[in-house]
Amino acid sequence: MIDYGHFIGGKRVAGTSGRKQDVMQPMDGSVRGTVALASQAELRAAVENAKAAQPGWAATNPQRRVRVLMKFLELVAREYDALAEILAREHGKTIADAKGDIQRGLEVVEVCIGAPHMMKGEFTDGAGPGIDVYSMRQPLGVVAGITPFNFPAMIPLWKIAPAIACGNAFILKPSERDPGVPMRIAELFLEAGLPAGILNVVNGDKEVVDAILDDPDIKAIGFVGSTPIAHYIYSRGTAAGKRVQCFGGAKNHMIIMPDADMDQTVDALIGAGYGSAGERCMAISVAVPVGNDTANRLMEKLIPRVESLKVGPSTDSSADF
Template sequence: MITYGHFIGGKRVAGTSGRTAEVFQPMDGSVRGTVALASKAELAAAVANAKAAQPAWAATNPQRRARVLMKFLELAAKANDELADILAREHGKTVADAKGDIQRGIEVIEYCIGAPQMMKGEYTEGAGPGIDIYSMRQPLGVVAGITPFNFPAMIPLWKAGPAIAAGNAFILKPSERDPGVPMRLAELFLEAGLPAGIFNVVNGDKESVDAILDHPDIKAIGFVGSTPIAEYIYGRGCSNGKRVQCFGGAKNHMVIMPDADMDQAVDALIGAGYGSAGERCMAISVAVPVGQKTADELVRRLIPRVESLKIGPSTDSSADFGPVVTKAALERIKGYVDLGVQEGAKLKVDGRGFSMQGYENGFYMGGCLFDEVTPDMRIYKEEIFGPVLSVVRAKDYEEGLRLCNDHEYGNGVAIFTRDGDAARDFAAKVEVGMVGVNVPIPVPLAYYTFGGWKRSSFGDLNQHGPDAFRFYTKTKTVTSRWPSGIKDGASFVIPTMG
């Protein structure tokens, strides 16, 4: 039985609030350990450590900070199997998928090694008579990240990497459902040479979230999770004068045009819809075939593929996906399938009765496929976050585009077609933040930014890429003139450089 406390001031510390939560192993339903739930006082202790350590770290030149990240990459590569095993056991995703989770986080750290370039300001000599103007990027101080259960390596690294590279101290509040990997990442950063107090992990629930939102020394907060919580964090954080970026829910559509390569489209839907048991904010949960012939052919091909999905324990290397994260999540997903049937959608494949032999207490859900889903149904409107794919038929391209644009979420979208004009028109007109053309999960690489539109995102700046360094820094502009015998006298009008 594992006991998780917190990581504060460069070491693991026990929780003192007296409150804990169970950490499950989804593949067999067993309790793997307990995690401490921080009090306001424990969060304050982490902030105090971070605030004390941050000035010296900010004074460390960007190149030396980058070297710490380089060493972290080396250590993380050596610990890859260990991290993937912890992640798979606590989240439920397969080990192969867990390694992908880690890798996408590592890629952002690789990008952050370029911090010296990203921290450069601008300089103009002779902007006015004897006047030079230059700008500086400076860290904010102590910043925080509140991250979800579904990517316990990737999202913490997306938040922490740019924050640390820019010279900030970072407080991570990961999901209490799978805290093992974040705790281990903190140790690897310390081993890589990161000063104690620069990366702190505070485990907890809403009490610690509220403490982060209200603490005056935390200058910025990044969040990934559901839209209702994103709205709450964004509103409360902004009202407390903090810089906040929040990424919420999704209902990602994939439009399949009549000319699409149907084999490619079906493969894409199976992987993007059911990978990681659908517990991805970029999962494709809505297929939009254009035209009756396209729809009939797509559903005909999908049914046997969904029926033959291999579901297994997280340690099974041949499994397509593993269990969902908790029993509560399992019951919620089943409830949505029940609702879809009640609403009149046609359940072509029913995974509610799936049971894993030898793992009967695990949190397993078979793949589900709905056809003839309509936009008024809740299973279309709401994020299910499970292995459930809905087919919404569109009579033509314009209707398919309109479905994507009318939905309240605008995280990711894809179109599958051989027609370059259609793809170009779709990319230009679709009101969604990340677009794939014959790519089902269009997660940008680390040197571009990640972020949705509409109720999928709150705030002006996205995750990773150049936006991350803008989010975690403030710009100072200096207008400078040295004495040179110029006698202007007093002026009472606004200065100009003309």
């Protein structure tokens, strides 16, 4: 049994709220471990820790900051299989899908290696009589991310990498359903040279989310999840004067035209419906064939593909989904 606490100040710490939740293994319904659910006081302690560490990190030049990202990429390459195993067991997607989850997060880390160039400001000579104008890009301070169950590597990395490359300290509140990979990511960043306190992971439920939304020292929040919760987080966060970026329900419709490549269409439908254990943001909830002939041709190809799929445990390399 794994006992997940939090990652604060460069080390794993036990929860102190007295509240815990089971971490399930979806492929067989067993309990893999427990995760601590933080209190408002625990979140506040993590923010104080981040707040103390952030000025020194902001004063580190961007070239040195992105060297940490480069080292992190090297360490993840070493840990790739182990991370995919944790992710697959706690989320339920296959190992191959789990590796894709990690890879899509790493691609954002790779982009952030260009931060020394992307963070450059601008200068306008002679904007008015005797007036020059310049702009500078500076870190906000302590920022936070609230990330979902379906992509426990990709979406945290989408939030973490840009924030720390720009000199911020980051508080991550991952899904309490699959905390293993976010915790390990924090350890790998520390090993890569990130100063303690610049990335803290606080596990929890609505209590800690509300604490993040209300904390005066958290200047910005990034969220991915359902539309109702996105509305709640955006409303409460902006009311507290924070910058808030929310991505809500991302399900899609597919319009299938009569001249569509039906093999490609079926591939897209299968990936959307079954990929990532059916938990993809880009899942296609409604497919609309234009005309009866289009619908019939679609079903002729779709039905045998669905019937031939092998759905199995996450660790079964022969399973399609």
